Amino acid sequence: MTLIALASVKGSPGVTTAATALAASWPEGRQVLLVEADPFGGDLAPRYAMAPTGGLSSLFAAARRTLVPEDVWDHVDHLPGGLPVLFGLGGMHQAVANEKAWPIVAGALSALDADVVIDVGRLLPNLAGGVRDVLARADALVVLCQSTLEAIVHLREALPGLAAELRGLSLLVVPAGAAQFSAADIGRTLQVEVLPPMPEDPGAAAALANRRSVKRLERTRLLRWADDTVRALGIDAISPVGSPVEGNSPGVPEEQAGADPIGAFLPNDPVDIDQPEGALDRTAMEGQLAGAGPASMGEAGR
Ligand SMILES: Nc1ncnc2c1ncn2[C@@H]1O[C@H](COP(=O)(O)OP(=O)(O)O)[C@@H](O)[C@H]1O
Ligand SMILES: [Mg+2]
Numbered sequence: 001m002t003l004i005a006l007a008s009v010k011g012s013p014g015v016t017t018a019a020t021a022l023a024a025s026w027p028e029g030r031q032v033l034l035v036e037a038d039p040f041g042g043d044l045a046p047r048y049a050m051a052p053t054g055g056l057s058s059l060f061a062a063a064r065r066t067l068v069p070e071d072v073w074d075h076v077d078h079l080p081g082g083l084p085v086l087f088g089l090g091g092m093h094q095a096v097a098n099e100k101a102w103p104i105v106a107g108a109l110s111a112l113d114a115d116v117v118i119d120v121g122r123l124l125p126n127l128a129g130g131v132r133d134v135l136a137r138a139d140a141l142v143v144l145c146q147s148t149l150e151a152i153v154h155l156r157e158a159l160p161g162l163a164a165e166l167r168g169l170s171l172l173v174v175p176a177g178a179a180q181f182s183a184a185d186i187g188r189t190l191q192v193e194v195l196p197p198m199p200e201d202p203g204a205a206a207a208l209a210n211r212r213s214v215k216r217l218e219r220t221r222l223l224r225w226a227d228d229t230v231r232a233l234g235i236d237a238i239s240p241v242g243s244p245v246e247g248n249s250p251g252v253p254e255e256q257a258g259a260d261p262i263g264a265f266l267p268n269d270p271v272d273i274d275q276p277e278g279a280l281d282r283t284a285m286e287g288q289l290a291g292a293g294p295a296s297m298g299e300a301g302r
Contacts (some may be wrong), residue, residue: 001112001113001114001115001116002115002116002139002141002235003109003110003115003118003134003137003138003139004020004022004114004115004116004117004118004139004140004233005119005120005131005134005135005138005140005142005144006018006022006118006119006120006124006140006141006142006144006262007117007119007120007122007123007131007141007142007144008121008143008144009122009123009143009145009155010122010147010150010155011122011153012122013144013146013151014144014176014179014205015038015046015120015121015122015144015147015175015176015191016036016043017037017145017205017208017222018043018123018142018144018174018176018198018226018294019034019036019117019118019119019207020034020083020208021204021208021222021223021225021226022117022226022229022230023083023117024083024208024225024226025086025223025225025229025230026115026117026230026235027087027230027235027236029045029071029238030114030115030235030236031113031114031115032083032084032116032117032144033058033072033076033084033085033112033114033115033116033117034083034084034085034117034118034119035085035086035088035108035109035116035117035118035119035132036056036085036086036087036088036118036119037056037088037118037119037120037121037129037130037134038088038120038121039040039089039095039120039121039124039128039129040091040092040095040122040271041088041089041090041091041092041094041095041119041133042055042056042088042089042090043088043209044079044085044087044088044259045077045087045088047209047210048079048080048210050075050076050077050087051079051172052087054076054077054086054087054181055075055077055086055087055088055089056086056087056088056089056098056105057089057090057098058075058096058097059071059072059075059086059105060101060105062074062075063101063104063105063108063201064101067104067105067108067110068108069108069109069111069112069113069279070112070113071108072086072108072109079294082109084114088119088177091299092129092130095129096129097131098130099128099129099130101130101132102130102134103133104280105130105133106130106133106134106136106137107137109134110137110138111136112124113123113265115235118134119152120134120135121144123158124164125166127165132165133301135165135169137257138169139169139170140170140171140172140233141166141169141170141171141172142167142172142173142174142195142233143155143171143173143174144171144173144174144198145174145175145186145276146171146175146176146177146226147175147176147177147179147180147181147186147197147293148177148180149180149181150190152181152186152190154171155165155190156189156190157166157264159171159190159192159245168273169190170193171192171193172194172195172233173187173190173193173194173195174190174194174195174196174197174198174229175194175197175198176197176198177198179197179199179200183195183196183197184287187251195229195232195234196225196228197221197225198222198229199221199223199225199256201220201222201225203220203222204217204220204222204223207220208222208243216290220221235283244249253281
């Protein structure tokens with residue numbers, strides 16, 4: 001099955017939010033598991049005020065004995081509404097303590113009877129914290145990058161080393177935040193494939209972080225971006241041959257079978273948030289990188 005890793009190289013451009021939105025928008029008929037593998041710790045359990053019954057730390061403990069892929073489901077929690085999530089570690093001390101177990105855990109995740117969307121957080125030097133083992137099993141690495149000159153310069157600096165480490169793994173960039181540059185200009189500058197930019201959408205992002213409620217979350221710019229991006233990633237809406245579409249998959253409790261993951265975030269007393277159409281005015285930004293192409297961006301980076 002498909003394993004998509006999401007990361008950043010600097011700052012906090014919205015990796016956890018993007019991973020949650022993508023997993024919640026996964027095509028019907030395909031089981032997905034959201035995994036928090038940020039070495040600095042998981043955010044979703046605290047955001048949802050959930051005391052994890054499992055999570056990565058109990059999975060690591062199990063991996064010390066034996067681990068077959070199906071065992072992963074024993075450590076999976078569910079966000080309200082049904083999205084299966086493997087909650088992250090408490091923090092970097094736990095990440096250091098468990099780093100050596102990552103090859104086994106990454107192997108189990110990649111052999112799971114589900115697609116995996118895995119948030120590996122900000123990439124550390126030498127892809128520390130187990131991220132190297134995850135990326136060795138990944139089908140694609142999606143790097144989120146603020147659409148600012150400095151963030152693009154930092155990413156450009158990191159890309160050659162990253163490409164050498166990844167050896168053939170498909171690397172895709174998602175510009176995030178208030179769009180200062182067009183996807184096309186960023187792609188040209190970095191010479192990488194650029195996915196649809198993640199729009200600024202504080203209301204929907206706050207809803208995904210359980211900080212507020214939003215009516216018709218699936219119609220927000222952020223969730224529509226997630227739909228587009230799942231499609232752009234080539235995740236097939238049709239179940240792969242041999243995978244059960246009917247009935248329960250091992251990770252989904254009986255009462256949550258058929259749950260709409262986006263419904264996970266739908267509140268009881270929703271409020272409307274402002275969703276202006278066409279808020280991402282790409283044409284207005286076209287050309288702002290003119291004169292800041294590879295050469296002048298190089299100057300900016302010096
Ligand atoms: N597309 C977005 N629009 C507006 N705010 C966002 C967006 N994505 C994330 N945020 C907000 O930015 C903060 C950091 O997001 P998070 O996903 O935790 O980033 P990261 O995982 O990269 O550290 C959170 O408060 C989140 O709600
Ligand atoms: Mg995060």
